[in-house]
Amino acid sequence: MAKFITIGERIHCISPAIREAMATRNPEAILKRAKEQLEAGATYLDVNIGPAENDGEDLMKWAVQLLQENFDNVPLALDTANKKAIEAGISVYNRAKGKPIVNSADAGDRMSYIDLAAANDAIVIALCSNGPIAADNDERMVHCQTMLEHGMMLGMEPTDLWFDPLFVVVKGMQDKQMEVLEAIKMFSDMGLNSTGGLSNNSNGMPKHIRPIMDSAMVAMCMMQGLTSAIVNPCDVRLMETIKSCDVFKNNTLYADSYLEL
Amino acid sequence: MPFNQKPQKFNATINTVEIGCGEKAIKLGGESVFPFYTFDGPIDNAPKVGVEISDLGLGDAVPGLKEFYGDAATPAEMAKKAEAMEGADFICLRLEGGDPNGENKSVEELVAVAKEVADAVTCPLVVEGCKNVEKDADLLAKVADALQGKNVLLLSAREENYKAVGAAAGLAYNQKVGAESAVDINLAKQLNVVTTQLGVKAESIVMNVGTAAAGYGYEYVVSTMDRIKAAALSQDDAMLQMPIITPVADETWNVKESMASEDDMPEWGSKEERGIAMEIMTASADLAAGSNAVILKHPQSVATISKMIKELV
Numbered sequence: 001m002a003k004f005i006t007i008g009e010r011i012h013c014i015s016p017a018i019r020e021a022m023a024t025r026n027p028e029a030i031l032k033r034a035k036e037q038l039e040a041g042a043t044y045l046d047v048n049i050g051p052a053e054n055d056g057e058d059l060m061k062w063a064v065q066l067l068q069e070n071f072d073n074v075p076l077a078l079d080t081a082n083k084k085a086i087e088a089g090i091s092v093y094n095r096a097k098g099k100p101i102v103n104s105a106d107a108g109d110r111m112s113y114i115d116l117a118a119a120n121d122a123i124v125i126a127l128c129s130n131g132p133i134a135a136d137n138d139e140r141m142v143h144c145q146t147m148l149e150h151g152m153m154l155g156m157e158p159t160d161l162w163f164d165p166l167f168v169v170v171k172g173m174q175d176k177q178m179e180v181l182e183a184i185k186m187f188s189d190m191g192l193n194s195t196g197g198l199s200n201n202s203n204g205m206p207k208h209i210r211p212i213m214d215s216a217m218v219a220m221c222m223m224q225g226l227t228s229a230i231v232n233p234c235d236v237r238l239m240e241t242i243k244s245c246d247v248f249k250n251n252t253l254y255a256d257s258y259l260e261l
Numbered sequence: 262m263p264f265n266q267k268p269q270k271f272n273a274t275i276n277t278v279e280i281g282c283g284e285k286a287i288k289l290g291g292e293s294v295f296p297f298y299t300f301d302g303p304i305d306n307a308p309k310v311g312v313e314i315s316d317l318g319l320g321d322a323v324p325g326l327k328e329f330y331g332d333a334a335t336p337a338e339m340a341k342k343a344e345a346m347e348g349a350d351f352i353c354l355r356l357e358g359g360d361p362n363g364e365n366k367s368v369e370e371l372v373a374v375a376k377e378v379a380d381a382v383t384c385p386l387v388v389e390g391c392k393n394v395e396k397d398a399d400l401l402a403k404v405a406d407a408l409q410g411k412n413v414l415l416l417s418a419r420e421e422n423y424k425a426v427g428a429a430a431g432l433a434y435n436q437k438v439g440a441e442s443a444v445d446i447n448l449a450k451q452l453n454v455v456t457t458q459l460g461v462k463a464e465s466i467v468m469n470v471g472t473a474a475a476g477y478g479y480e481y482v483v484s485t486m487d488r489i490k491a492a493a494l495s496q497d498d499a500m501l502q503m504p505i506i507t508p509v510a511d512e513t514w515n516v517k518e519s520m521a522s523e524d525d526m527p528e529w530g531s532k533e534e535r536g537i538a539m540e541i542m543t544a545s546a547d548l549a550a551g552s553n554a555v556i557l558k559h560p561q562s563v564a565t566i567s568k569m570i571k572e573l574v
Contacts, residue, residue, distance in 0.1 A: 252492075252496060253450055255451040
């Protein structure tokens with residue numbers, strides 16, 4: 001089995017420093033966050049430029065080149081509602097360290113992001129939803145099947161669609177947590193890859209609680225067969241948990257210094 | 262339905278480590294396939310065979326060995342003969358006389374032997390210590406210094422002395438470092454991690470993950486080497502992509518099948534043939550399990566294993 005893949009989520013235009021850096025094309029803040037995340041063990045970096053309706057194409061190209069030139073062609077997830085911006089980013093993307101990830105498609109209005117990924121030999125994150133959160137796993141799996149078939153019709157490898165069950169917040173949807181975990185097991189049993197923003201489970205909790213909940217969640221998810229997650233890799237407890245679970249799953253060979261690798 | 266061969270492709274490669282200088286220099290590793298899986302991809306650097314000699318000479322060696330070395334009296338003279346042995350790619354000089362519980366030769370005396378041997382041959386040289394971790398820390402560091410420019414491999418840095426041996430061989434004197442673990446897969450990885458954390462380049466490290474003689478818990482050796490190659494190639498584990506060297510003779514000539522006299526065990530046949538058979542069986546199994554180099558003693562074993570490699574790669 002391959003090692004669990006972490007996608008670092010901290011280059012996000014919701015952060016004032018990153019938004020400012022993107023607007024002024026100032027590399028400093030972006031490079032700093034990229035470095036922190038890679039040193040903390042992220043495999044992929046997510047680049048969220050927001051809706052970027054005006055200069056999305058130019059901005060995404062700039063961000064892709066900036067990150068790949070400074071960090072040995074680090075693989076990236078291109079995250080924006082602006083499809084042209086994703087295509088522009090892929091046009092300058094170097095695949096030496098992995099295919100680009102299109103973030104993201106769903107089974108509703110965003111189905112065409114699968115077409116975009118297929119046309120560009122990219123991986124696509126496929127949210128199992130057609131807008132609202134799926135009511136139950138029957139609905140989740142219908143969305144999964146719809147997107148899987150759509151991608152395969154377009155010639156994609158099934159493993160290039162990374163299914164996201166959509167993690168739900170404990171405070172408010174505590175009774176739905178096991179369903180999400182069961183959906184991951186169903187993806188896994190079908191031989192599919194999966195990912196998602198799992199820290200959503202701890203939204204609204206005190207800051208010191210979140211790493212604990214996120215770590216417990218990632219361990220349970222990995223047991224169910226989750227193959228990737230979009231996370232804050234600077235969360236030490238979370239990354240230690242992922243590395244430890246990778247040992248238990250025999251995804252990586254144990255050595256006493258395994259946490260330093 | 263016709264058979265469609267699907268090669269097993271890995272996006273990972275065993276490191277290439279060069280030992281020695283000039284025309285006779287050898288390269289260990291470099292492949293992206295399992296041992297001898299030439300149907301999956303090329304193996305540019307076939308496994309190599311080394312000949313072991315000792316600063317203590319031949320001792321009570323079997324007649325075939327004594328005959329081969331003839332009147333060679335010093336390690337340097339033996340090295341010259343070993344270098345010309347059919348199938349030999351390199352020489353491994355064991356400085357076993359340094360053992361404090363044995364002859365306890367001084368470090369200076371042993372360094373002088375290493376120097377004489379290095380000057381007598383043109384083939385690549387591996388220098389093995391006396392296995393006492395304190396003595397080896399000093400001895401191998403001084404050998405690394407004395408043989409600067411020869412690009413030798415020093416066996417071995419162990420858990421107890423990797424700092425001294427690794428720093429001298431890998432950092433100060435630009436030699437190659439052998440990282441030794443005794444059939445312990447987690448320690449094998451850990452030693453590579455801490456040795457690289459010292460600053461030694463991953464490409465300067467060769468692993469000696471240990472072996473047993475065939476029949477002596479050997480399946481554990483196979484599973485260890487198998488798991489290392491699987492991690493290196495299928496999991497792209499950079500801390501296990503070092504090539505493997507295996508001193509075989511040291512194990513196989515010390516088990517009862519090789520040592521029992523013909524008087525004691527008449528039904529076992531020729532003692533020398535038994536010893537050769539143990540050496541060949543163990544070496545071939547080590548190579549099939551993942552060793553990139555084996556170290557042997559008997560000319561017949563060296564010739565046989567070398568021929569086996571040539572036919573398979």
